Amino acid sequence: MSDSVTVNSSSQLPVCKCILSDEPSQEVHIPEYKQRMLSSTLRTEEYLRERRIPELIRFILAKIIAANPSDPANYIVNLLEQCMLFRSGYGKPPVLYEDRHLKAIIKSFDPGDRGWLSAGQFRRAYITLGFLPDKTLQEKIPTDMAIKKLQATQELELFCLLNAGNAEVLTEIQSTNKIYF
Template sequence: MEFLEEEEPVFALERLSSVPTPEPIEVCKCLLSAESSEEEVISERKKFVLSIVSRTENYLREHRIPELIRFILTKIIATQSKSKGSMNIADYIVQLLDECMLFRAGLSAAPVLFEERHLKAVIKSFDPNDRGWLSAGQVRRAFMTLGLSLEDLKLDEKIPTDIVLKLLETVQEQELHNLLVAGIP
């Protein structure tokens, strides 16, 4: 029995040496007690698992997968509220992804979340008296309302509503395209 107990650690070390060495990972200082000045010792197996988790999180972030899932779920909710009967969600997701790939390839229109009528309604809410223009602040708030980014755009003090509509459509399509090509070299 003693012979087996001595052999087990050697066998375990041989197994660990065959596992590729993971990249070093950082340990959150909040996990270490304030009184302890000793470094936390992490087993090789735990380092290996944590490096896989870290690489997975980086991949998801790099390819913007959570944002893509959020876009798909939002489209499902919006479409389901419009449809009278029940729809097959799996078939709808396949159709939506096909439309996204065709858009990414430049072969079809963007399956954007906000249709032109939605964008016109938002613009109308900022221009209820039909002045025909929005201030730069109103344009920024319209973009924020729709969850679109307005980076790198210099706005005049008065922007005609037809230009704001075109700008909203363009930015919406650009953001969807950027989402669909995330992580592609």
């Protein structure tokens, strides 16, 4: 039996006949219990995604690892209370990066103490910290302004994370491009 493939002049490619069926394809019936399961899974995934639950869990775990508390459960309770106070506008933001961390990052991009960062350096600082950089940046950003922008960005990110699923608040933030605390 010869399995050689030849191309005919009508520019049609030959297809193996063994995978083609003469019967029309049939609709697959999915039992009702499987449909309910799939629907429940989709709703759960949408709920978690809309409220950014995995990101919130990563934030909490990062704070626990950074603080290394002797009583992690109590630490989580206190952290969530701080988050709720911040979200309501009555507390300081329990951000992941303290001022000393931000200053160290900026210093690493300005080792010669010029007092400014280029737009590319500032963009890399944003990426290093896990933030999305501004679309429009000045060519030279003073280091003190860079630190303030990074502080504001992480506070805004935390505020948006804590308000995920609250479309009204997030719409207001996007329209005014401000955060109130």
